[in-house]
Amino acid sequence: MTSNTTKKAGPDLGKAFKDAILAGIIAFALLGPLIGLKTDQNMDNQLVLVNNMPVALIFVALVMVGRFLLAAFIYPAIAAKGAKSKAAVSLAELEAKAKRTKRLSLGGLVFLFVYPMLILALFGVQGSIKWVDNFGVQILIYVMLGWGLNIVIGLAGLLDLGYVAFYAVGAYSYALLAINFHLSFWVLLPLAGILASFWGMILGFPVLRLRGDYLAIVTLAFGEIIRLVLINWKDFSGGSAGISSIPKVSLFGLYSFDMGATNNFAKAFHLAASSAYYKVFLYYLILLLALLTAFVTTRLRKLPIGRAWEALREDEVACRSLGINTTNTKLTAFAIGAMFGGFAGSFFAARQGFVSPESFVFMESAVIVAIVVLGGMGSMIGVALAAVAMIGGTELLRELSFLKAVFGDDFNPDQFRMLLFGLAMVVIMVWKPRGFISARQPTAFLFEKKTISGDLVKEGHG
Amino acid sequence: MEVFIQQVINGITIGSLYGLIAIGYTMVFGIIGMVNFAHGDVFMVSAFFALIFFLALTAWLGIASITITLLIVMVISMVLTGLLSWAIERIAYSPLRGSFRLAPLISAIGMSIVLSNFVQVAQGPRNKPIPPMVRETFTLWENNGYAVTISLKQVIIMAVTAVLLVAFWYMVQKTALGRAQRACEQDRKMAGLLGINVDRTISLTFVIGAALAAVAGTLYLMYYGVVHFADGFTPGVKAFTAAVLGGIGSLPGAVLGGLLIGLIETLWGQYVSADYQNVAAFSILVIVLIFMPQGLLGRPEVEKV
Numbered sequence: 001m002t003s004n005t006t007k008k009a010g011p012d013l014g015k016a017f018k019d020a021i022l023a024g025i026i027a028f029a030l031l032g033p034l035i036g037l038k039t040d041q042n043m044d045n046q047l048v049l050v051n052n053m054p055v056a057l058i059f060v061a062l063v064m065v066g067r068f069l070l071a072a073f074i075y076p077a078i079a080a081k082g083a084k085s086k087a088a089v090s091l092a093e094l095e096a097k098a099k100r101t102k103r104l105s106l107g108g109l110v111f112l113f114v115y116p117m118l119i120l121a122l123f124g125v126q127g128s129i130k131w132v133d134n135f136g137v138q139i140l141i142y143v144m145l146g147w148g149l150n151i152v153i154g155l156a157g158l159l160d161l162g163y164v165a166f167y168a169v170g171a172y173s174y175a176l177l178a179i180n181f182h183l184s185f186w187v188l189l190p191l192a193g194i195l196a197s198f199w200g201m202i203l204g205f206p207v208l209r210l211r212g213d214y215l216a217i218v219t220l221a222f223g224e225i226i227r228l229v230l231i232n233w234k235d236f237s238g239g240s241a242g243i244s245s246i247p248k249v250s251l252f253g254l255y256s257f258d259m260g261a262t263n264n265f266a267k268a269f270h271l272a273a274s275s276a277y278y279k280v281f282l283y284y285l286i287l288l289l290a291l292l293t294a295f296v297t298t299r300l301r302k303l304p305i306g307r308a309w310e311a312l313r314e315d316e317v318a319c320r321s322l323g324i325n326t327t328n329t330k331l332t333a334f335a336i337g338a339m340f341g342g343f344a345g346s347f348f349a350a351r352q353g354f355v356s357p358e359s360f361v362f363m364e365s366a367v368i369v370a371i372v373v374l375g376g377m378g379s380m381i382g383v384a385l386a387a388v389a390m391i392g393g394t395e396l397l398r399e400l401s402f403l404k405a406v407f408g409d410d411f412n413p414d415q416f417r418m419l420l421f422g423l424a425m426v427v428i429m430v431w432k433p434r435g436f437i438s439a440r441q442p443t444a445f446l447f448e449k450k451t452i453s454g455d456l457v458k459e460g461h462g
Numbered sequence: 463m464e465v466f467i468q469q470v471i472n473g474i475t476i477g478s479l480y481g482l483i484a485i486g487y488t489m490v491f492g493i494i495g496m497v498n499f500a501h502g503d504v505f506m507v508s509a510f511f512a513l514i515f516f517l518a519l520t521a522w523l524g525i526a527s528i529t530i531t532l533l534i535v536m537v538i539s540m541v542l543t544g545l546l547s548w549a550i551e552r553i554a555y556s557p558l559r560g561s562f563r564l565a566p567l568i569s570a571i572g573m574s575i576v577l578s579n580f581v582q583v584a585q586g587p588r589n590k591p592i593p594p595m596v597r598e599t600f601t602l603w604e605n606n607g608y609a610v611t612i613s614l615k616q617v618i619i620m621a622v623t624a625v626l627l628v629a630f631w632y633m634v635q636k637t638a639l640g641r642a643q644r645a646c647e648q649d650r651k652m653a654g655l656l657g658i659n660v661d662r663t664i665s666l667t668f669v670i671g672a673a674l675a676a677v678a679g680t681l682y683l684m685y686y687g688v689v690h691f692a693d694g695f696t697p698g699v700k701a702f703t704a705a706v707l708g709g710i711g712s713l714p715g716a717v718l719g720g721l722l723i724g725l726i727e728t729l730w731g732q733y734v735s736a737d738y739q740n741v742a743a744f745s746i747l748v749i750v751l752i753f754m755p756q757g758l759l760g761r762p763e764v765e766k767v
Contacts, residue, residue, distance in 0.1 A: 030546055033514045034507070035584045047592055049517045159564055206752045213497045213567060217702065218751050221744040224699070228744070232737040362695070366571050373568050419579035425572025430557045433565040 016072035148340030154378035156333035157313025162223025170345020196342020204334030242356025376435030477724020483701035486671025499570035502698015508679030547672030709760020
């Protein structure tokens with residue numbers, strides 16, 4: 001189904017039409033049964049088929065139209081553009097681009113710091129909760145997880161599909177230690193990070209010899225094992241019921257956000273009682289944690305260990321023959337990546353007040369990997385943008401309840417969240433396999449500074 | 463002893479299903495070196511095709527003979543699932559051939575999310591139970607009040623698997639398509655130079671793998687009598703474990719691995735802990751990959767610079 005475009009000037013409508021008919025037939029064969037014949041339970045609890053064919057036909061028509069437009073207009077346009085842009089990009093252009101990115105990230109940073117204030121001013125104290133919590137904190141958690149995993153995938157080139165295991169270790173460490181030993185968040189945050197990085201090493205050690213896909217599958221298995229143990233070891237983790245009433249974070253022990261506490265934050269400052277202050281505090285907390293991750297990563301990239309990671313990503317054999325200890329290099333990547341996962345996990349537990357194995361399914365790992373890869377592996381800004389687009393975008397779907405007026409009451413936009421997420425993953429991979437931001441700034445230069453496009457790097461997964 | 467033999471029978475039954483799914487993983491990995499992460503969900507969709515057409519045939523057309531229904535359902539499911547897999551390969555994998563190594567894997571993970579969530583949205587999030595298709599059970603022998611039984615369902619699963627494997631083996635060894643597949647597996651560029659249509663061969667590999675998964679899907683529906691949109695993940699990972707255990711790229715290995723995984727799983731559930739059944743399967747995957755990455759029947763991977 002590749003388009004033949006370069007020879008002809010105008011779009012080949014006849015061929016596009018044929019393509020569309022073919023796509024329609026295939027779509028009807030597949031969607032006809034899956035959408036058109038819905039299985040439902042009737043009153044007697046028997047499974048019956050419900051005819052839903054009109055909906056299926058709408059989708060088939062959409063596929064045909066989409067396929068026609070693709071074949072007739074979009075593929076030729078891409079091919080024409082591709083022929084032009086093969087020309088080399090000049091160094092000055094690249095440097096200007098790098099400068100633009102820098103200015104953009106500075107502006108973004110300022111915006112991140114004033115965002116909750118802006119929201120408070122716009123929506124009032126009570127109205128701000130949704131925007132600060134659902135959009136601010138939720139997105140920033142994924143930005144932090146993305147940046148943490150970026151160390152493992154983007155820098156060291158080790159595809160880790162079980163990152164959520166370290167997130168779980170962090171969350172359960174905080175939950176269990178805070179409840180059983182009444183330790184404060186500020187003591188447990190570093191402890192959770194240490195425990196998670198310890199687990200990173202334990203899990204990292206056996207998989208050192210594996211590469212690529214095998215490594216991915218083993219880490220996936222590790223993630224699942226940890227989740228299954230959390231479900232089944234009921235004495236330790238509370239099983240699938242999880243752990244509830246996890247203590248909140250305090251403002252460094254000075255002020256508490258518990259409603260009944262004597263040093264309640266709102267009371268101390270004579271403010272109206274609201275959970276909004278806690279949300280704003282959590283927002284700044286996760287923002288600082290995320291920035292810590294970013295700071296450490298950019299610093300580490302300039303240290304020998306960071307350069308070793310990137311060398312490892314580009315070519316493991318060459319790396320070994322140059323005398324780099326690949327064992328230590330991989331283990332530190334796993335451990336440091338896991339540590340940030342642990343930080344994020346303990347923050348997550350404190351924010352939710354409740355943890356259960358439900359939160360640490362494979363899908364979470366897949367979402368984090370998707371964010372890292374779609375953002376352009378190794379690019380900090382790309383990962384942050386991807387987190388905003390993917391998590392913010394899917395959160396926005398929750399806001400679309402007005403569509404119920406159009407599609408009827410059964411319509412629940414929330415259920416399309418993961419479907420759209422998966423589609424976005426496939427589409428972005430096919431469209432831009434290198435992610436949103438694929439240009440990379442090398443950390444070491446030979447004679448002169450230059451930026452290369454990620455497309456020019458052969459095996460470098462990033 | 464009777465319990466043990468009973469569990470062996472159960473294990474071989476499940477193992478046959480894993481083996482059928484594992485062939486899809488192992489063929490695709492052999493030919494393009496990619497873990498087709500969406501294969502488990504393709505299997506789940508095939509079970510849904512089987513469910514839908516089973517209901518259509520029995521409730522709407524009123525076909526009473528269960529043998530005919532089962533056969534028709536299986537064939538329809540094979541055709542549609544093959545088509546689905548072909549479309550997936552065209553849309554999500556073939557544009558990424560020659561791209562960087564992890565791109566197809568990530569695209570496949572995306573596809574897996576799409577498939578399971580699409581079925582959830584289109585068919586609803588609940589379990590889909592159907593009345594049992596086949597009820598007969600035979601008692602093999604009885605001792606101290608414990609009867610070792612084998613149900614007709616289990617006989618059907620083993621028989622269908624065996625017949626399909628023979629047919630499949632014949633196809634890979636004796637037909638032009640099988641030769642083309644083996645040639646592409648050894649050296650894709652050279653095979654292309656010798657006039658083999660590499661793209662077509664790869665597409666057909668996906669279709670055949672999916673058709674075998676569809677057989678497994680239909681049999682799964684018949685055996686358990688229920689299917690759920692999230693049912694693709696765990697059998698998928700277990701079948702992948704089977705493929706790795708047998709040696710990825712090796713077809714007899716996939717079947718052997720499937721049977722072993724099925725046996726280990728049921729025996730573990732019987733004698734050690736039913737709660738940790740899945741942990742056992744995942745642990746095998748980890749142990750095999752770490753200590754024996756080439757598997758039982760696979761060739762050791764040569765590291766090329």
